[in-house]
Amino acid sequence: NGLKKHFPVSSGILNRNAGAVKAVDDLSFEIRKGETLGIVGESGCGKSTMGRLLLRLIEPTEGEIYFNGTNVAGQKKSELRAMRKEMQMVFQDPYASLNPRMTVAKILEEPLIVHKIGTKQERAKLVEQMLTTVGLDPDYGERYPHQFSGGQRQRIGIARALMTNPQLIIADEPVSALDVSIQSQILNLLKDLQKEFSLTYLFISHDLGVVRHISDRVGVMYLGRIVELADSESLYTDPKHPYTQALLSAVPLPDPNVRKEQIVLKGDLPSPADPPKGCAFHTRCAHCFDTCKTVRPQLKEIKEGHYAACHLYE
Numbered sequence: 097n098g099l100k101k102h103f104p105v106s107s108g109i110l111n112r113n114a115g116a117v118k119a120v121d122d123l124s125f126e127i128r129k130g131e132t133l134g135i136v137g138e139s140g141c142g143k144s145t146m147g148r149l150l151l152r153l154i155e156p157t158e159g160e161i162y163f164n165g166t167n168v169a170g171q172k173k174s175e176l177r178a179m180r181k182e183m184q185m186v187f188q189d190p191y192a193s194l195n196p197r198m199t200v201a202k203i204l205e206e207p208l209i210v211h212k213i214g215t216k217q218e219r220a221k222l223v224e225q226m227l228t229t230v231g232l233d234p235d236y237g238e239r240y241p242h243q244f245s246g247g248q249r250q251r252i253g254i255a256r257a258l259m260t261n262p263q264l265i266i267a268d269e270p271v272s273a274l275d276v277s278i279q280s281q282i283l284n285l286l287k288d289l290q291k292e293f294s295l296t297y298l299f300i301s302h303d304l305g306v307v308r309h310i311s312d313r314v315g316v317m318y319l320g321r322i323v324e325l326a327d328s329e330s331l332y333t334d335p336k337h338p339y340t341q342a343l344l345s346a347v348p349l350p351d352p353n354v355r356k357e358q359i360v361l362k363g364d365l366p367s368p369a370d371p372p373k374g375c376a377f378h379t380r381c382a383h384c385f386d387t388c389k390t391v392r393p394q395l396k397e398i399k400e401g402h403y404a405a406c407h408l409y410e
């Protein structure tokens with residue numbers, strides 16, 4: 097609720113405070129139990145920052161984060177452990193997030209030790225079971241991360257996230273580093289695990305096709321804000337926000353006989369250190385009119401369950 101993350105920037109040698117990069121700027125949304133909420137946007141739109149804020153891997157500048165009714169943004173570091181057990185992260189590059197000097201068994205056991213789960217024998221059993229669950233041979237526990245392929249490493253990253261039996265998984269570009277043929281295997285694994293363990297997902301990606309494949313609802317981010325939020329079906333078949341319309345127009349259609357007009361965005365993505373006034377998208381929007389340059393549009397329900405922040409609908 098009202099979540100903000102502003103990173104201060106200094107102006108070089110004078111070291112004067114030159115303002116702030118508004119990486120996340122006033123986000124309010126909910127993730128429903130058991131759903132997959134996809135978040136899409138161009139690189140630099142604040143989606144990774146948002147994921148890290150929710151887990152409090154970085155601290156919000158402002159705002160509240162409710163998890164099962166508790167405002168975790170207000171909790172002290174010492175109170176966070178219980179919450180951390182329930183919310184885990186899967187990263188884009190599993191190799192960078194797996195300690196190269198630890199065996200896979202050690203990597204998977206570590207969260208159990210941190211959260212004081214099980215005896216040594218019980219933990220060994222849980223590690224073996226989890227390797228099987230994510231489609232790896234339990235004997236692989238004795239190997240090191242470099243001995244695996246990219247897809248296998250992501251299975252290990254997912255296994256590690258699941259060790260504490262969490263409720264919410266935040267996956268930040270979990271298949272972006274993988275070959276297309278491996279991507280669908282990992283997406284299907286995530287879907288199976290969601291059913292098996294009643295997981296809730298926040299799935300962050302720049303890839304609209306991947307997000308559509310896995311998400312129940314989708315939020316589109318632009319310069320630190322959600323500009324559209326809807327059921328996956330509604331968002332992809334009837335996008336309301338001009339930015340979403342442009343993003344989708346660039347995605348090839350499965351049927352080559354159906355032609356669609358690609359909407360080319362004007363100019364580059366503005367800097368989040370100096371976002372445009374009014375509607376942050378107005379510098380690139382083909383529908384921009386006077387109000388857009390001064391008044392910031394709020395996210396409003398346009399049709400049932402379909403929200404957009406755009407003056408065209410007022």
Ligand code: SF4
Nearest residue numbers: 375378381388406407
């Ligand atoms: Fe375009 Fe105006 Fe809508 Fe922004 S508010 S997306 S500038 S029409």
Ligand code: MG
Nearest residue numbers: 140143144269
């Ligand atoms: Mg990112």
